[in-house]
Amino acid sequence: MTPRTGPQVVIGVGNRWRGDDGAGPELARRLRRLDLPPELSVLERDGDPASLLDAFDGADRALVADCVASGSAPGTLHRFEPADGPLPAELFRSSTHLLGLAEAIELARELGRLPRELVVYGIEGESFGPGQGLTPAVSSAVVRLASRISDGLGDGGAGDGRRAPSGAGA
């Protein structure tokens, strides 16, 4: 693991008013309740790509969590390291975002604005209808991911302390 230097950021992406699409913001809310190191900031973004680029600014390491619809079992966590290549755009298109997370990350890559280390979690959603609240499977996936991140903190920061192969379900 890299030494624990530089600012780190966790970004929860999604819309709280569209069911499971609120998974990213809910993750951010949970993390904020924890005793976090000062170099770690936790942000919520509802998906405008330029705001994601701004959120990366100055961050050495970043973790982004967003809801996805791939057909896997609800609550599945998909883990990606964009350093290995572009995210599968079709997985992320059903999010709140204009460009989609995959496209926003490619824009950041093209402009040289990717953090040194970036991990993306796709949380498999079940229901995206209007209204607040997560389905049980997604809710427990958020709890799992939050504890994975807070465990990873002892290992160096905004990463999750894992080195799983890119795209592996977890």
Added chain:
Amino acid sequence: MSADQGGGTRTIRTDYLARVEGEGAMTVKIRGDEVEQVGLEIYEPPRFFEAFLKGRSFREAPDITARICGICPVAYMTSAFNAMEDALGIDPGPRVGALRRLMYCGEWVESHALHVFLLHAPDFLGFDSAWTMAREHREMVEAGLKIKKAGNDLLRVVGGRAIHPVNVRVGGFYRAPGRDQLDALVGRLEEARELATGAVEWVAGLPFPEFEQDYEFVALRDPDRYAIEDGRLVSGSGLDLAPDQFEQHFEERHVEHSTALHSLMRDGGTYFLGPMARYSLNREQLSPVAREAADRAGLGPECRNPFRSIVVRAVEILYALDEALRLISAYEPPESAAVEAEPRAGTGHGWSEAPRGMLWHRYRLEDDGSIAEARIVPPTSQNQPRIEQDLRAFVQPRVGLDDERLQWECEQAIRNYDPCISCSAHFLKLTVDRS
């Protein structure tokens, strides 16, 4: 994807219109060489929110309705507090009004910059995304992001947050920013204004298809300035209305091919809101800097080609930055950040110019200030019948194109209108049915 379904019918579907916000579907029915029907299906989150607002306090309406759109929350907030202040009979005064206009300028800059540089420009230049465009036009993408960031910064300082403002309430603000906070933005706004001036020229040089249409333009108007946060509703044919007269002249109807209600004028005609309507009706209220840039871009007294809406948006970005700088230099902090509102029964109407066009709210309140009824008429659903009419005219001379090309051109045509369909799940399925 193209499939021969037998019986002479061919259908192509596209998974989604990658850069249109929201979700929806477009169907084109072609019989022989004639376009029989064009339908645009739009999911309408306001219907959910209208129900959700019932029983809530009047104080919650700006925050709750702001969640309808991740790109134009200030528009929803503004129309909501305008309506609530109308219902409650309060007026926060000109200083709060100026601060609200300043915040709204930030949203126009953010929303338009996103559309112009990251969504719309790639279409004209033949790129399928902003990041592929950035390979060859990096300078313009960087300029667009910088302009957008200036809008974000403005919103953060006045609204308390870059996306969903938290400093806004019925009656005013929780806290008015200090002079020094606004002065600190001036350098960035001036730089953005400079970049926006160049951007108007740049977009004016894009290749535009000939597609002039005859529109009934409808927009808010203010005699002294380009209307944004309030005004009277005017039209090309002479309407001049207060917010409580809206329903006398416009109505929502069910139409056969759509599950969504269609907004029409009472005489059954379509109308058109948004940047082209504002520019064509209110060009004289633009600041000299913006008007001169529009002249150099060859916009003329009005704009009737929706493909050129990208030029109008760029002019409005320039105007909003120029206006923000004017408002900051004239800023006098309000003596009180907000006027207290006492609950009472009544009905209130309010509107404002969202980046995509006029957004109207009506609320009926109970004695205790709880919401008995909410009505929200967003700009995209008002423009929908007109968009369908345009798409039909657009597709007709193009029926001979192969499906892939037609799909590409339809996608570009829809993006002209910057439809705000919803803020989740941006699928737009396009079906072309030929027989």
